[in-house]
Amino acid sequence: MPDRELPEHLRQRLSAALESGAPLVSPLPAQAEYAIAATEVPEPNVRLRSFAAVALAAAVVLALVGLQQPRDWIVRSVDNITHSAGVPEPTPTPSPTSQAGTVVHESPEATASPAAKESPRPTPSPEHEQPQASPTAEPSGDDGDGDGDDHSPAPSPSPDK
Amino acid sequence: MSAAFRPGDRDDFDRLYRENYARLLRTLYAITGDASAAEDCVQEAFVRAWRAWPRFRPDAAPEGWLHQIAVNTAISHRRRARLRTVGEILRRIGRPVAGRDPAEAATQAEIVNAISSLPPRVAADFVLRYHHGYNNREIARLEGVSERTVGARLAQARDELARRLGPEWRGEVPTSSGQGVLIPREQTGVTDA
Numbered sequence: 128m129p130d131r132e133l134p135e136h137l138r139q140r141l142s143a144a145l146e147s148g149a150p151l152v153s154p155l156p157a158q159a160e161y162a163i164a165a166t167e168v169p170e171p172n173v174r175l176r177s178f179a180a181v182a183l184a185a186a187v188v189l190a191l192v193g194l195q196q197p198r199d200w201i202v203r204s205v206d207n208i209t210h211s212a213g214v215p216e217p218t219p220t221p222s223p224t225s226q227a228g229t230v231v232h233e234s235p236e237a238t239a240s241p242a243a244k245e246s247p248r249p250t251p252s253p254e255h256e257q258p259q260a261s262p263t264a265e266p267s268g269d270d271g272d273g274d275g276d277d278h279s280p281a282p283s284p285s286p287d288k
Numbered sequence: 289m290s291a292a293f294r295p296g297d298r299d300d301f302d303r304l305y306r307e308n309y310a311r312l313l314r315t316l317y318a319i320t321g322d323a324s325a326a327e328d329c330v331q332e333a334f335v336r337a338w339r340a341w342p343r344f345r346p347d348a349a350p351e352g353w354l355h356q357i358a359v360n361t362a363i364s365h366r367r368r369a370r371l372r373t374v375g376e377i378l379r380r381i382g383r384p385v386a387g388r389d390p391a392e393a394a395t396q397a398e399i400v401n402a403i404s405s406l407p408p409r410v411a412a413d414f415v416l417r418y419h420h421g422y423n424n425r426e427i428a429r430l431e432g433v434s435e436r437t438v439g440a441r442l443a444q445a446r447d448e449l450a451r452r453l454g455p456e457w458r459g460e461v462p463t464s465s466g467q468g469v470l471i472p473r474e475q476t477g478v479t480d481a
Contacts, residue, residue, distance in 0.1 A: 131459030144396035
């Protein structure tokens with residue numbers, strides 16, 4: 128394909144046609160549409176805002192649901208405690224044998240007190256002299272029943288007798 | 289040769305805009321045949337380019353990349369305008385032709401109409417070569433096509449213009465070896481103002 132050139136007068140006519148038909152009024156870059164679009168439509172902000180809204184909504188939902196679980200757990204725990212506490216209610220007063228049994232297991236010193244009543248030997252005398260022996264029996268009663276406070280005075284009179 | 293452009297940089301894009309606006313406006317005017325449409329297309333092309341600017345690969349020439357976007361924008365505009373052609377012709381009937389000298393204006397309008405009737409890429413190559421002063425190699429590099437393609441397009445343009453405007457538009461074979469290699473007008477410092 129031969130490469131041809133246009134005669135000079137045709138080139139001038141071509142340039143005149145293009146330049147007069149489309150006079151060059153070049154707007155400044157700041158006035159160009161891309162610059163206006165860049166300042167008017169901050170897409171990342173819109174996305175960020177919508178993401179923040181979704182995240183906030185999710186946080187609220189999670190907070191509500193998350194609070195529900197501990198509440199249930201607390202309610203369940205309280206129920207269990209009340210239930211477990213309600214189980215011994217039908218037998219609120221434990222038998223003296225069980226109490227004595229506990230005393231026998233955990234404080235052998237307390238056993239000496241009945242023996243002291245039966246035997247005239249002076250071995251229990253120190254216990255009689257020590258009123259602190261009764262407090263030693265109290266914790267043993269607490270560990271046994273859980274309600275040792277009600278029955279704690281029971282062993283203490285026994286050494287006194 | 290202009291300094292390197294940094295993708296996504298606003299100052300560099302502004303520089304790209306200043307350096308290429310005139311060339312793109314005239315090229316798109318030749319494609320669309322309508323000055324205001326050409327301005328709209330150039331602005332739209334720069335908006336598209338601005339959106340893609342962060343993803344621009346610096347190894348390519350930004351002028352060529354921008355040229356492709358602009359020509360594609362003008363092609364889209366022509367497709368849309370074709371649908372409005374009938375209504376536009378009816379609207380323009382009876383309207384006086386604007387211009388200083390009616391005969392000259394008619395001639396210029398004929399030239400623009402003839403060029404804008406060419407296929408868009410053919411019209412763009414014709415204007416780049418004979419108005420902006422690029423040679424075939426530069427046009428080929430700008431558009432990412434072969435020089436042979438550019439030569440074929442220019443021949444097609446000359447033949448079509450010769451048929452519509454007169455045989456002299458077929459051009460002449462350069463006699464000396466120095467002819468045919470032109471310096472782009474933008475590089476000579478000639479301004480359109």
